Amino acid sequence: MKRENIYAITFILLLLAAVTAFFYNRVKEDPLPPLLERSGPISTTSEWVNTKAAIEGLQYKLRRNSNDNQSKLLLALAYMQEARVTGEHPYYYPAALQLVEEVLSGRNAGEAVLFEATVAKAVIQLSLHQFEEARETGQNALQINDKRAAVYGVLCDANVELGNYEEAIGMADKMVSLRPDLQSYSRVSYLREIHGDMPGAIEAMRMAANAGYPGLEQTAWARVTLGNLYEQTGDLAQAEAQYRRTLQEYPEYAFALGGLGRLEAKNKNYLEAIQLFERAARVIPEFTFHKELAGLYKLTEQHGKAKNSRKELLDGLQEDQEAGHIVDLELANIYLDLDGDLDxxxxxxxxxxxxxxxxxxxxKTLATIYYKKQDYRQAAAYLKKASRTNRQSASLLCLEGLVRYKQGDQVAGRSLLMKSFSMDPFQTSATGEEGQRLLRASLSSL
Incomplete structure (x- = not known):
């Protein structure tokens, strides 16, 4: 073989070895979960430019020093926020959890970083609906530092989801005493809501929205939640005002678009509602938008679109499950509301x-299923548990009225139905429509 051919072959082999070593070391030394590119309206904002620059800066620091726990924690927090903004929960929450676990398992993290990382882990577990685990992690954070408001926030949320409402109230009181802000006011609002104080819930959520900086995602969330509270009380004009104000401060905010879509549906403007939910679904892949669309497509006899939307809905929840997200309650409500598949x-x-x-x-979901199965005794038993906080929910009162009526107590049933529709005359669920029919029939027979 000629000497130049030997040199050429040797050079190629060395080049291949170098390339292989480069990529091997890059994978080995750069295990950072990459940032996903955004698409649609949220990809053209100045907020995305700033977020992308900040995250790339943190990634650069970690490539230079993989033991920089502060930067690792900040990157995890950035990914958690990116999950909220983009709806890409199946990717970002596991990615953030990986980073947080690395911080917690490291040896050179200070107490402040360990506390923040433990709280972040609890927040991720809450987002994945791992509520018992989140409470345990929150208790661990409390052992590190009991003077920070954030730990009481995660313990409040975990106890709410587990049904420990008295404990949740104690955590919220402690949180708001340490730091009265958007985060603490919003928790007070929800606790007031589920305990039947709707005016107090609205007041606290208004304080939460006003405490936030206009244009931030958290402020937009609080203002949309305020709109939801008005919507629950039947004040659609105030609800619309909050949703539209949100869109002025945070253009194309998906949940504000969804709120307007619900209002159009309640006013029986179904095509306009569909357009708004389709816009919202193009912004983020939120499962509730696809659920609303599946129902609206079915209502307007667009059966092909209804089928496709239902498939996207279930595919998305399957992806969430694979990422560790517990979605059994969501699946139960989908099969109940969309399919009528009670089993x-x-x-x-x-x-x-x-x-x-x-x-x-x-x-409440179990009570509804038993009601649909015409097992009114079991429905009443679960309703007793669902009503134990005295929540003044129009849909809950409607269901209770139907159960009481079917059990033979027509006077009490009719009274509850009247109260339900005086609170919110725009109920569009199957039980809401049944309640309206029953109430009209019973009143006409008097």
């Missing part, structure tokens, strides 16, 4: 009930 709904609701038997939303 599948019962299967998933029962699994959720095993995990958190004291949660009022889980009990």
């Amino acid at each position: 599948k709904a019962m299967k998933y609701a029962s699994k959720e009930y095993e995990r958190r038997p004291d949660n009022i939303d889980v009990c």
Whole structure:
């Protein structure tokens, strides 16, 4: 073989070895979860430019020093926020959890970093609906530092989801005493809501929205939640005002678009509602938008689109499950509301009930399933648990009125139905429509 050929072959082999070593070391030394590119309206904002620059800066620091726990924690927090903004939960929450676990397992993290990382882990577990684990992690954070408001926030949330409402109130009181801000006011609002104080809930959520900086995602969330509270009380004009103000401060905010879509549906403007939910779904892949769309497509006899939307909905939840997200309650409500498949709904609701038997939303779903199965005794038993906080929910009162009526107490049933529709005359659920029909029939017979 000629000497120049030997040199050429040797050079190629060395080049291949160098390339292989480069990529091997890059994978080995750069295990950082990459940032996903955004698409749609949220990819053209100045906020995305700033977020991308900040995250790339943190990644650069970690490539230079993989033991920089502060930067690792900040990157995890940035990914958690990116999950909220983009709806890409199946990717970002596991990525953030990986980073947080690395901080917690490291040896050179100070107490402040360990506390923040432990709280962040609890927040991720809450987002994945791992509520018992989140409470345990929150207790660990409390052992590190009991003077920070954030730890009481995660303990409040975990106890709410587990149905430990008295404990949740104590955590919220402690949180707001340490740091009265958007985060603490919003928790006070929800606790007031589920305990029947709707004016107080609205007041606290208004304080939360006003405490936030206009244009931030958290402020937009608080203002949309304020709109939801008005919507629950039947004040659609105030709800619309909050949703539109949100869109002025945070253009194309998906949940504000969804709120406007619900209002159009309540006013029976179904095509306009569909357009708004389609816009919202193009911004982020939120499962509730696809659920609303599936129902609206079915209502307007667009059966092909209804089928496709239902498939996207279930595919998305499957992806969430694979990422560690517990979605049994969501699946139960999908099979109940969209399909009327009571056996599948019962299967998933029962699994959720095993995990958190004291949660009022889980009990309400089971009560609805038993009502649809015409097992009114069991429905009443679960309604008793679902109503134990005295929540003044129009849909809950409607269901209770239907159950009481079917059990033979027509006077009490009619009274509850009247109260329900005086609170919110725009109920569009199957039980809401049934309640309206029953109420009209019973009043016409008097």
